[in-house]
Amino acid sequence: MTSEEIKQLDESSFMPTYGRFDAVLVSGKNATGVDCEGKEYIDFGSGIGVNSLGWADEGWTAAVARQAGTLQHTSNLYYNPASATFAAELLKVSGYSAVFLGNSGAEANECAIKLARKHGVEQYGKSRCEILTLQNSFHGRTVTTLAATGQDVFHHYFYPFTEGFAYAEPNVQSVRENMTENTCAVMIEFIQGEGGVMPLDPQFVKELAALCKERGVLLIADEVQTGVGRTGSFYCWEQYGVKPDVLTSAKGLGGGLPIGACLCTEELRGVMGRSSHGSTFGANPVVCAGALEVVRRVSQPEFLAAVKEKGEYLRSRLEQMDGVAEVRGMGMMLGIVPARSTAAALSAACVENGLLILTAKSLLRLLPPLTITREEMDKGLAILEKVLSAAH
């Protein structure tokens, strides 16, 4: 099929929920993708932070293929070695005590929300079910996680939304003002990704954690985007020095297959008891085999040190570029405020010139595969530099 035929087939088939870039991708290797016509693209987006080991990684591909040819699914009615091994490894590297596995970030957050409400109700009574999130946050696209998302643009059309969410500014005074005796949890992103790559102030996070502890309120971190090595530590909280009671993880965790994890501390492991939650596809053995490869590799200290180094290199190159007003973020999660033109126009021009790049609000956003090489970074940066300097 030609790229025109593929585009037509796509557009006549799918609900028009996505505005796609003009690229029909067919294959790739590490941080270099290839389209229908054989044109190469440097990948600074990893499919929105998902392909953490890049395209067609050998170890990941072998692990997935091996598992697919052995046992592809059992349901959660039975035990299987792939799911159990992965779950144990994830707990070992994250420092948490129990995990529930679903298939997406939104589902991981749904589990965290259910856990917090059940804990609140059981410990304090049935009105203790409200959750405080932050303005400008993003927590997913289900009706409940849209309600949790602190951006009004997401609160149209789909009424009635799930009740029991309130929103605070990212400062302790606003959290105090919005916290009531019915608040069972506060949910945060350490770096608001979709909100425009906005890192929370470390002092605020420390004060927030102390306030939550004092009030018996759970601290939930949505690390769907910041997790799995993205910021230079396995989870971002390690750099903030504040361990959340509940942590959600997805995007890069599966290395390209759908997975969402809700992790909790030892104290909370029993909250979601038998029959309180479930997922037909959750903890799928093929997905878990791929995710095990991701977790084992990314958690190596040398791997994480390399992410930090590459992140610093990218940042220093970007900060010197004409057309860049500001660079924000941590590790390999970076946002660029363009000095001229718009993120939409610039990202389209990048794709045309052979660079896959993301946007977040009015920013360009970089979430490159964690395995990207220096040569690939340099090629991508050269394209970006050319596009930015041509903008007006």
Ligand SMILES: *Cc1c(COP(=O)(O)O)cnc(C)c1O
């Ligand atoms: C992407 C994202 C989600 C939603 O994940 P899905 O897998 O699309 O459901 C939730 N929270 C954050 C912080 C995200 O970046």
